[in-house]
Amino acid sequence: MTTPESDADAAREALAALRAEVAKAVVGQDPVVTGLVIALLCRGHVLLEGVPGVAKTLLVRTLSAALTLDFKRVQFTPDLMPGDITGSLVYDARTAEFEFREGPVFTNLLLADEINRTPPKTQAALLEAMEERQVSVEGTARALPDPFIVVATQNPVEYEGTYQLPEAQLDRFLLKLTVPLPPREQEIAVLERHALGFDPRDLTEIKPVASAAGLAAGRRAVAQVHASAEVLGYIVDVARATRQSPSLQLGVSPRGATALLAAARAWAWLSGRSYVTPDDVKALARPALRHRVGLRPEAELEGATPDGILEGILATVPVPR
Template sequence: MEALRGEVAKVVVGQDPVVSGLVIALLCRGHVLLEGVPGVAKTLLVRTLARALAIESTRVQFTPDLMPGDVTGSMVYDARTAEFSFRAGPVFTNLMLADEINRTPPKTQASLLEAMEERQVSVDGTPRPLPDPFLVAATQNPVEYEGTYPLPEAQLDRFLLKLTVPLPQRDEEIAVLQRHAGGFDPRDLDAAGIRPVAGTAELAAGRKAVAGLRVEPDVLAYIVDIVRATRTSPSLQLGVSPRGATALLATARAWAWLSGRDYMTPDDVKALAKPTLRHRVQLRPEAELEGVTADAVVDAVLAAVPVPR
């Protein structure tokens, strides 16, 4: 993990929590929703991570005129053979960057549902498996809503984590400018000296180790109590589903393993609660008008639910 952060830091200043979140998603076979204003290196971060892990990556710019077949692939007529053949879309990769996913209509957003959940694409009645590992890293702009199509709850729930990509601190922004003043080109990762520090074999071994991590019954009950508390929160009209509980178990378990332990603690659950649950709850309109945020509700739930000893 330290080697991976070191490689990413060659081109991206800061953003260690986002790197950790993407690695957790890879270990848990999940997907990530990245939210941040334009220009905070979301695309560069994903490209660099793919290079450092020696996995294939593609980028799709989601636009209002993008069609489902442009993502999944489609049947193409071959005049030489007088037959139709399947031409794979950009979803057939290890790490797919779905840039500004909320700028495309719901029918194109839905083209990713089967890929994200079943890890396959069905075209012309034939299911086609996707490569392993497979991760969708989708980005969206939190402040610009004109011409966008908000993701439905069913699709939001398929994202393992929602990570916020913050603006850099003053010192970090100075470091960014110093690199650019020195001739740094973010489009040329070869010149930056990014080298693979892990691969699919290491990811597979990591998944196996995470799956074998010890979890005590009291910690499982703690996760259930947190999830059930969101369903009765007066600020929420939609709480966390059972899928959210299994997601929190998976992410906390991966975080415990990355921290060098073979067991999980309530602190691991707390550390991953907000990125795992913030997009799975829906605020009541009156709470939104009062300025309540999903993160604040999750914090209140964590403060109210007794921690096992």
Template sequence: MTETPHPAATAEDVEAARSALRAVRQEVAKAVVGQDAAVTGLVIAVLCRGHVLLEGVPGVAKTLLVRALSASLSLGTKRVQFTPDLMPGDVTGSLVYDARTAEFSFRPGPVFTNILLADEINRTPPKTQASLLEAMEERQVSIDGDPRPLPVPFLVAATQNPVEYEGTYPLPEAQLDRFLLKLTLPLPGRDDEVEVLARHAAGFDPRDLAGAGVRAVASPEQLAVAADAVRRVQVSREVLGYVADVCRATRQSPSLSLGVSPRGATALLSTARAWAWLSGRDYVSPDDVKALARPTLRHRVQLRPEAELDGVSVDAVLDTVLGSVAVPR
């Protein structure tokens, strides 16, 4: 799918797009139980054209969540299992020699899609991880010096396991900073787990989303209208100052050895805008910034070793930072 210029959207078009994006949560819930926050985060990422890092133990429906989201948004998706022997060309594509024509032709890799599910991205060597950097930042892939644009929208939804580090390659800070959001998928509560079991007992098949009733509720045109509307959400000078103050405060926190970069500040501005628009407003409030601070910033900071030894979490530090920054009236 490629994005083409569209005429100025009417107020009715914008409201229809907002309703369609809000309906995605209910649609995904037909397949995934109890992960509303992660669904909302993924919708925000699609609106902002950003990438998402999904973290959770095995079996909390990370892959199913991405597949259900792409089905509800009518977007193409491909899955790559990142393994220690995966090569860069296995992701981006490569030139293949055709003996009949005596010429090389390009064979696109799975990165040429709307949503690339990079499963267990930290299990592949840095060389293959780095092959995604150009795609994530420039929305293109260069093969033999020839840039090839990726579909629009394009986002990487990468998963990693937070409890098993044997045979893994931690993502470098430069790559982590290119993810718009880091979403954590917790284990379900008892009621949600019982609901999961009830659905499976009734014959639910995770591989058959259509059979589960998941359908497309937003069109590519509505996604384009929504993304354009998000870019027009107003932000006052005071709220801009609040975003800057929050990010600057992370650089002065005694618990952090690495604070949020200016790229992180612009990411927080983007996600707060998207959340404000989904909430039905055309302006950003400090509460929007607070709501998106943890998922937008948690992977952009580093704890000091002594803070880790004391059992301090990144989210707790961010809560402390938010509590220390004056909120504009």
């Protein structure tokens, strides 16, 4: 007979195996994979940002192959309509009635490729799905599967023909993960794999190692992770410091503080602890908050970045003992 503790331990082992399974196809990028695992545990959405060719899409496809979850991918384009995402009513001549045909959003893991290439109207349709976990078509609300997680990608260097994501939608992403260019040794390893015949379109070697039931057990265990009053105060102090920073015109909202707490609890559990430490908060502060702050124009001209501002704030806010 299994116990909640044994279920949680099995879930932790499965998620550790998940990271190893993804590494079979994607060289490096361990912090990004860890961030995606944290999002799965928190039922949170992720924004992946990186230049073309750093395996953002391959990373998500490999993750889905290592999970026994439904997966769909949508290439966002300027002519994409809301109904192309949510689904629409279609007239059936045989029954003389309209029937609802589900869109790609009805899945467990949705890859929204180049999300900033689609117009705001379509982005708004995805916003309801991300926040309410349902879609409304012709006045009828339809629930999405559980879990439902959006992993969106965007290119940070090519803005022609793109639509900047509004702050309201950015705030719905639990984490914003940057996918960097690999160091020289890892890039050589990538070429070696391709020289040996690796095909990024063929992921048959990736085996499912984690399931929806395992994720549910992990989420229940994360919900039991303790955060002391001192740690809660530290998170609030970090969030409030962003609102007082002279370099920022937009600080972190209470929603951002709760997102940081959720991510820190998931990381603590993955690390084998039942409590959150200030170091957990520091480790997740940048991915959880970097997309929730807005730089002042003069700070941008001086070369400031959200990560740099957050780094300075973490260095000045007193850490509880």
